[in-house]
Amino acid sequence: MIPDKLLEVLKHDGVVAIATLGEEGPHMVNTWNSYVRISEDGRLLIPAGYMHRTEANIAFNNNVLITLGSSKVAGNLGPGIGFLIKGTAHFITTGPDFDVIKAKFAWARATVAVTIETVTQTL
Template sequence: MIPEKLLEILKQDGVVAIATLGQDGPHMVNTWNSYIRISADGRLLIPAGYMHKTEKNIAYNPEVLITLGSSKVQGLHGPGAGFLIKGKAAFITSGPDFDLLKSKFDWLRATLAVTPDSVTQTW
């Protein structure tokens, strides 16, 4: 389940970091909070324009770590809230999840779909 606080963060400007681990070691890529959509079943749908190394890593190891936050959302100890999301990811190039994001981001080549195993507020 996606917490309300996380949904609030996704409406704000902010950077998202996505970490993967491939045969060549760890890799990170960024996107924007406001680009992420939540599916009806609670997956994070992230538009991928490039992310070729991320796709290669996920084919090798589907586990991802994602961090995101916003200084504009009240956190645990004052202004600013952030989350760590651990989950499994897959790249989707057709179907409803792809079509949803393609209608919003014409530059999209794939949808990065992340099924969270845990969603933890960190600050």
């Protein structure tokens, strides 16, 4: 379900934007491409240091939109590619998915696990 080009993007520098919607309205937080891991079953695993409002929003409404990209990977029209991911998320603080993230990012207090519904190439 995860396109090869998206896997290639995750190997390069770039910003990941995670949008959520809670009781107080929309919220967006950023992380880095290099922080994202892929679980064996194809979920995105993202370390959460702070992300307290993101966590509250996901508890209220677990739908997320994620954008990411890289100028170093060829897209449809030349250099640069981007993706829009729609999915559902939840925060994990124990278990194997948390352990994978905590081993790499000692500062992580949780793992944001995202089950992908759709991936759309935007560039």
